[in-house]
Amino acid sequence: MSDSPVPAARLSERPIGVFDSGVGGLTVLRALRAELPAESFIYLGDTARLPYGTKSGHTVARYALQAADELVEGGIKCLVVACNTASAAALPALQQRYAEIPVIGVIEPGARAACAASRSGRIAVLATESTVRGGAYTQAIARLRPDARVTAIACAVFVALAEEGWTDGAVVEAAASRYLAPLRAAGPDALVLGCTHFPVLGQAIAAAVGPGLRIVDSAATTAAAVRQELATRDLLRSVGGDTPVVELLATDGIERFAAVGGRFLGAPIAPGTVELIDL
Numbered sequence: 001m002s003d004s005p006v007p008a009a010r011l012s013e014r015p016i017g018v019f020d021s022g023v024g025g026l027t028v029l030r031a032l033r034a035e036l037p038a039e040s041f042i043y044l045g046d047t048a049r050l051p052y053g054t055k056s057g058h059t060v061a062r063y064a065l066q067a068a069d070e071l072v073e074g075g076i077k078c079l080v081v082a083c084n085t086a087s088a089a090a091l092p093a094l095q096q097r098y099a100e101i102p103v104i105g106v107i108e109p110g111a112r113a114a115c116a117a118s119r120s121g122r123i124a125v126l127a128t129e130s131t132v133r134g135g136a137y138t139q140a141i142a143r144l145r146p147d148a149r150v151t152a153i154a155c156a157v158f159v160a161l162a163e164e165g166w167t168d169g170a171v172v173e174a175a176a177s178r179y180l181a182p183l184r185a186a187g188p189d190a191l192v193l194g195c196t197h198f199p200v201l202g203q204a205i206a207a208a209v210g211p212g213l214r215i216v217d218s219a220a221t222t223a224a225a226v227r228q229e230l231a232t233r234d235l236l237r238s239v240g241g242d243t244p245v246v247e248l249l250a251t252d253g254i255e256r257f258a259a260v261g262g263r264f265l266g267a268p269i270a271p272g273t274v275e276l277i278d279l
């Protein structure tokens with residue numbers, strides 16, 4: 001970013017940058033578009049290096065900084081890290097690097113949604129191996145609710161199933177039932193989908209855990225946090241201005257991104273509208 005600060009009025013016209021390892025963050029983009037219909041967005045899915053969730057925190061942080069650099073250099077007014085794994089590994093580093101703009105992750109909002117949904121304080125977290133290993137959710141929930149008892153389960157195969165567009169059927173049911181077996185003993189009353197790829201598997205997960213357990217994700221609470229932050233900094237785009245634009249970028253497999261991504265975004269993505277970039 002340049003050294004001279006951009007006036008708030010001009011900065012507010014810029015798009016919001018959103019980044020994930022693949023199509024999963026489109027579940028967050030969907031909530032952001034619903035919450036902030038006047039805003040433009042530029043979304044980057046780092047599909048060439050997906051999955052992040054099985055890699056070390058150090059590697060994920062390096063990838064996250066490269067992806068974020070690409071968005072920030074393009075001129076954005078706010079960065080949303082729509083990936084739990086990247087939020088867990090790199091949020092403080094990203095916030096330090098781009099101190100001029102708000103940088104918002106999905107873990108804190110997800111933890112808030114989980115605490116609000118739970119009465120008993122027994123909370124299950126489904127996430128990637130890297131997110132579970134780093135303990136980011138357990139720590140974020142403990143800050144909000146020190147008496148909480150968290151059961152975190154790493155569900156790596158869910159990412160592959162979601163990217164493949166397999167959201168129901170025997171394979172998904174078998175994976176869900178195997179991953180969620182430990183929850184029978186833990187008896188949580190709330191479950192947070194701590195990976196932005198998982199909301200599309202929500203029905204299979206709900207069927208595997210049975211009734212009486214509230215399933216939440218971080219999309220809506222993240223979108224509310226972004227609105228709040230932009231409003232506080234006077235960075236909301238004025239309603240009635242230029243038509244908002246949504247730009248989609250991916251580092252590999254743009255045809256597949258368009259074909260599968262619509263399910264995550266909640267709206268079809270026309271083939272040919274995803275731009276291939278290199279980081």
Ligand code: DGL
Nearest residue numbers: 021051052053084085196
């Ligand atoms: N969507 C990412 C998350 O929220 C993880 C997917 C991956 O493993 O790359 O954690």
